[in-house]
Amino acid sequence: MNFRSLSLIVSVAVLFMACTNDSSTTTPEPAGSGAVDLKIEALYGSAAFELGKAYTTAGNEKVTFDQLRFWVSKVELTKKDGSVYEVPNSYYLMQYLGKDEAIQDGTFTLTAGKREVVNLTGVPAGEYTGVKFGIGVDPKYNDNLTLAAGELNILQNMTNVSWMWHTSYIFTKLGGTVDVAGAASPFLLETGTNVNYKTISQTFATPLVVDGSMKGQMTLQADVAKVLDGIVIARDAKLNTTDKTYHINAGTASMMSKLAGNYPVSFVNAKTARISQ
């Protein structure tokens, strides 16, 4: 066989492969790639964050929380050599939800529970020194509510009619009750809109090793007390006389920006570990 016919055969083979829809086979992963958990533990001060527990804020308000929800977007892992691995389709809804929540007049229900771990798979082998991700949804996806990626979905009560006049997901939600003049009044503190998209960047004290033999684990802690830093709900949120709830949202833009700015500061103590698969 001369070179010309060999190259012809190879080219034709390549041609057919190029047109093949190989969705039935999984993309081969490089040797040693593996699973990594991203865990975000909510704290209040130094103890674990709990729904339904009475706390006193730095602003000296007595509060009890019934929900904490936020989007984690565009997770990136930084390798020792400075290169970055961006986890594809990485949009996740993290939540602590105290009670089932009826969505859209009850047509479906968000189930109460805790979601604090994201399971990443197929992370390329290597030694990673840090993690970066967004709190909220990045402008490309936030500007078009019909673009699909990861867990993005407007039916999660993280977008609603009052937000749709201003295209944006609700990035974060913190809700509960606050004692005002002796009575427990509901509050709902929300962030959203592109200017309030924040990125968290954390460096690991010990690098995360991914080699396929064990599961990697990154644990970050988010201190909810810091989220409320400098905010006195009864003073800074707007009381809606219809739903009798104190709100921070797009209707209170400067407080919303302050609140959004508190989220990155609340993330501390990035740690790594290796656990058996």
Added chain:
Amino acid sequence: MNRRGIFAGLITLGMVACSPPDDPVPTPETPLLVREPANFPPLPSSSDNPATTAGVKLGRQLFYDPQLSANGKVSCASCHDPAKAFSDGVRVSALGVSGRPLLRHSPVLMNLAWATNGLFWDGGSKNLESQVLGPLTNRDEMGHDLVVLANYLKTVPAYKTQFEQAFPGEAIHYATIAKALAQFQRTLVSADSRYDQWVRKEGGVLSDEEQRGHQLYQQHCAGCHATDLFTDNQYHNNGLDLVFSDEGDGEGLGRERVKFDPADRGKYRTPTLRNVALTAPYMHDGRMDTLEDVLDHYSDRIKTSPTLDARLPAGGFRLATTDKKALLAFLNTLTDPQFVTNRAYRP
């Protein structure tokens, strides 16, 4: 043939083999290009949601279907009537499922493929795909539940087929509903008025008075009602009020509600002047009943506030009666009979 020649040939063959078949008969997947009139600015790309024959057809069906509302009585067309250039003829509509009047006037729908700087009167919505979710769910408009709506559409065989053709492999859900409605709306192009035929030298004639009106338009109006879209797609305070209220959800603040900047107080989106004779009443709250009222406003009733557009002189342009008459004559040349009777836009 040398080796390079064989390779080049194969690469070409490869590209042909991977391309859709060259079929003159439109299929559901055939890309549907928005018409680009020669006198319009370049068409912005809409690569996130490219229109197809099937998508536009589905969007048109949805646009006229009252089952998209909670009570089965309100369609998009209830407030966007094609005969009125997709406006509704009333100051603020009370046709929504709640019967409560809306806070703002229904905008016209035309040349929306060029409207890439925000939608709604304050520009709060970033694109048609995201915008349609507002009226679909707003309690005073169509008030529907997006889950119930998708479940309903799945039970209608004709819709099931159409969604499969328009969005192969995707579910019937809010995103595909919104994408289809957006695709249809981007096809609504108005560019066949007598003015267009005159400016494109297609045999259209403008009288002396109409041409004088055109000159006055260029002098006083074209700053905001710019290009042959007759809008700059920007936001301006056009001197309607002395004070802009922040009551309620701040609808009265105009663009400030969206930009959070007091410099945007009282600014609203420039509406196109195309088909303006068919789209009374006027302004974001429909407060002016006739074009004569509008011309009187710009002539003599401009109210000064800190964010008043710099193009507007204090008080107004002080137009002579003959100037107003000429402007009115010119505005009437922007009526596009083909647009308001186009069968492709009807159910």
